[in-house]
Amino acid sequence: MPLPHGSIEQSPTGLRIVIEREVAFGLEEIWNAFTTPEGLEPWVGVLRGNREAGNLRFSMVEEGKEAEPATLEIIRCRAPHELAFTTNSEYGAWHLGLELSRQDGVSSIRFIQELGLTDDPSSIGPGWEYYVQRAIVSLEGDDVDSVKWDDYYPALAATYATAPE
Template sequence: MTVDGTGRVETTGGTRRLVIEREFRASPEVVLACLTESPRLGRWIGIWSGTGGPGRTVQFVMTAEGATEPQPVTIAECRAPHRLVVDFEQDQDAWHLELDLAAVGDGGTTRLVFVQRLDFPGLESSVGPGWEYYLERLGAALAATPEPDWPTWDDYWPHQQAHYGGADPTGH
């Protein structure tokens, strides 16, 4: 099975950005908890250690693809339950991520707008499919879907590369 890309690349104020939007059947408070509380975050992407809070740096370990080396992540902004901004030190690159949450309707659904600044040309063709995959994993975690029924990496990569402007080696 392949999953089509839903995100887009836009330019705002001269800065290129990857934007992916999702809706989840949970309140903004619950969605934010799955983005910020290490045990909940660990269910779909990774865990962190340290003392969290705006202006602080924690150590993040991605566990969804097997444990990686800890990476420093600075919490640039956290306005619960509506906004989280973090900066990952990714090898020699820095990844600036913004997550905005808003209640939809009666508040039982949350709209997440995920934004990653694209500092390098072509970055979107690799990070776009990756974030689509991880946001689907977030949705599965929020819905308490049993893990064997979660999407797989192969559902997103390399199929979505073409959607994000890169070559799809499978010809799709």
């Protein structure tokens, strides 16, 4: 079982899941892996459209099957340090964020999801642990399919089952 790298935190709007990882890659490499079609495709899905035209769409891909696309709206972008965005799909609106920093040759990744009242953090948290690990494996040039869903869920569900006090 992988060790958890995330937690549930209080936020100004309620609760959020935060996954934190440290890696040796540069900020631009990480930024590209999380924000470009070429970077996202190996580990999570397909990004289509154009930000300037306001028609960004994202589809997760699992076992070669592309999910129904979600619309993607960028709320804040300060490349290569901060991205806040919302996806709207059949599952509702998800408010997500990415924060990158670098110090002494080590880059820090903070991946964030603001939780809605009906969101189940015990399934969402392990999911983001899984996908962030896939992103890191992709950056390393290794096989993302070596990261197994069953190692993350339900094994890490308890980590996200209780809110902070």
